[in-house]
Amino acid sequence: MAATLGDYSPVLSTVQKWAAEFKRDTESLEDDPRSERPATATTQENTTRVHHMVIDDRRLTVNQIANTIGISYERVENILYKELDISKVSARWMPQLLTSDQKHTMLIMSQANLALFETDPVSFLERFFTQDEFWVHYIEPETKRQSFQWKHPSSPTPKKAKVVSSGNGLRFLGCKGHCVH
Template identity: 75%
Template sequence: MAATLGDDHLALSTVQKWAAEFKRCRENLEDDPRLGRPVTATTQENIDRIRHMVMDGRRLNVNQIANTSGISRERVENILHKERDISKMSARWVLRLMTSDQKHTRLIMSQANLSLFEADPFSVL
């Protein structure tokens, strides 16, 4: 296998483990469901709760949010950064995306600056 597949080949121990599982009449190699805690704490309810916490108290840190909500620090970071697209700036939580009003204001200011520059490019320096 190593000669045919190169670096992409499976380890012998992995192949032996799979062969043993199939001999025991297993039909797939996925893990069996486990009892206990759910797979993730990233539910819509938790996402909404954390969003409200951040918007009400923007100076909260990740540990305070995790302790208050009862969710692990890693899940809180995942919700903030990946689910809600929020990052910490100057000790405050802010949305990374601008609102349509902010985008419009930025467009107007950029156009004004461009027209000033085009009128006299050396006055800017």
């Protein structure tokens, strides 16, 4: 065998294993089919289950999905990335997430302040005052890793408000009246 195959000849232990198999009347050296689980876990049923899980909770991890369905981590990754074409992305930081009503209110306030400034620029700042400030403890914002979500290529990138933490665990939330800080 070594003279015929050269560098491609099998090692002695492999040849001994083959000889033992043929002595037991084994006609093929191919692996026997395994009955304990299907050849692949990438079935239509599992693909549908993974898709529904991701749609219901876009922040699930691959491990959580694999443990719930009972298939391997690698199969879940294959289903997500290749079968469903879904990727996990971090939410994009936005300076502020405002509702349309809040945006409209800010526009009206800005226009009113601009009109006041154009009327009397010198005393404009004298008109502003601060009263009844209030500070409250806040909850730490989620990290970038915590904001990861699954998304299809055609769906928009998720957004989250950018929060700047203060050093003492307090945040200024506002004041009554007109404020300038």
